[in-house]
Amino acid sequence: MGITARGVGLLVAALVLLGAGFRYAYPELTVLGAAAAVAVGYAGVTAAWRPRxxxxxxxxxxxxxxxxxxxxxxxxxxxxxxxxxxxxxxxxxxxxxxxxxxxxxxxxxxxxxxxxxxxxxxxxxxxxxxxxxxxxxxxxxxxxxxxxxxxxxxxxPRIHPLSAVPTGAGRSLDGRTDSVPHGSITFDSLREYVVGDELRRVHWRTSARVGELMVRENVDTSLPRLVVVLDNRASAHPGRVAGVAESFESACEAAASVVAAAVREDLPVQLLLVAPAEAEPAGAAGPLDRL
Known part of the structure; x- marks a missing residue:
């Protein structure tokens, strides 16, 4: 609760009038001081009402x-x-x-x-x-x-329409260059068996050696991936007007355009920042929110 300047003046006047009235036996001053004190009390009660x-x-x-x-x-x-x-x-x-x-x-x-x-x-x-x-x-x-x-x-950032997203092509095991995923084809690592894994992926030789079922984990080497790197260092964007670096805003728009085009084409995309970014706000989801 905050008392206004008018309320402070009236409260001080009430104290002075009450003190002078009781000190010098002036009932008129006492009545005025009591009225001022009642007004301040009424104001406090009225303002304290909390609407629902x-x-x-x-x-x-x-x-x-x-x-x-x-x-x-x-x-x-x-x-x-x-x-x-x-x-x-x-x-x-x-x-x-x-x-x-x-x-x-x-x-x-x-x-x-x-x-x-x-x-x-x-x-x-x-x-x-x-x-x-x-x-x-x-x-x-x-x-x-x-x-x-x-x-x-x-x-x-503003998103500029891109007609196509350039993607890298991986070398398949049969020697053909392909940019279309064809399933898991390359061995990556071994892990413990969990319920639901296919038995044909069990590596029996390793399982016999360690005493428990081990499953092959494969990756797809032909799956195209996009990595967008944004230089967010302050030294890379020195020119600022009213606290805004237009070169950085243009870089953010370019990164957002590539990310949006990749998402539209159902391609996996990853956004990397050169300098460590501050903590992301609550509710951030996806690279566009990071930008």
């Missing part, structure tokens, strides 16, 4: 490319049974405050607010929680509370 609100968020969509439109839909319901909510609410979106009208929200009713989420910069845009400020009619005490959880909106 439920907050639901829905990002539409929750993952977009840089510059594409994204919106947040906020639904606030008054779950109380007696009093209508007449509050001042603000939603936090990327460090900015978005006003949410909660005027005369009757019990059991809800209000829906929809606003745009800024996507001009690549990154994770946190939205929320809802900040509700409760004030008394005299403006003496203000109490702010948070409702609901924060929902992230993932802003990916």
């Amino acid at each position: 609100l439920s907050v639901e968020r829905r990002a539409d969509p929750d993952r977009v490319a840089r510059g594409e439109p994204a919106a947040m839909e906020l639904t606030v319901r008054n779950t109380g049974r007696l009093r209508a909510a007449n509050l001042v609410a603000e939603d936090r979106c990327a460090g900015a405050l978005v006003p949410v009208p909660l005027l005369r929200l009757r019990p059991g009713r809800d209000t829906v607010v929809r606003y745009a989420v800024p996507t001009q910069r690549r990154g994770v845009v946190p939205v929320g929680p809802l900040r509700v400020v409760r004030r008394d009619p005299l403006g003496l005490v203000a109490l702010a509370r948070g409702y609901g959880d924060a929902v992230p909106v993932w802003v990916h």
Whole structure:
């Protein structure tokens, strides 16, 4: 609970008036001081009332490319049974405050607010929680509370369409060059037998030597793979404008375009960073979220 400057002044005046009234036996000052003290107490009780609100968020969509439109839909319901909510609410979106009208929200009713989420910069845009400020009619005490959880909106780099993804070709055992997977054909290692393994893959000679069943583990040497390496070192992108290095943004867009094309062609792809990256945010899934 936070007392405003007006509330501090009125509280100090109440103490002074009460002290002077009792000290010099002035009942008028005592009455004024008591009235001021009652006003501050009433303001504290009024602001301390906690409205019962439920907050639901829905990002539409929750993952977009840089510059594409994204919106947040906020639904606030008054779950109380007696009093209508007449509050001042603000939603936090990327460090900015978005006003949410909660005027005369009757019990059991809800209000829906929809606003745009800024996507001009690549990154994770946190939205929320809802900040509700409760004030008394005299403006003496203000109490702010948070409702609901924060929902992230993932802003990916721009993806440029690629007609095809260049893939490497592996040498098959029969001497033919092939880029199409034909199944497990090359021995890789031995491991212990587990229920469900095919008996034809059991390596009987090793099993007899170690005293337990050992199974051959094979790999496919003809399966094409893509590895995208992104140079994320600060020294490689020295030119920055307002904290943004356009050369790095272009590199991220190129990496994202290759990754998206590989995923579209059902090809395995791996994203590697030159410099160790910071801890990934919760909920990150896939290389595009890493970018």
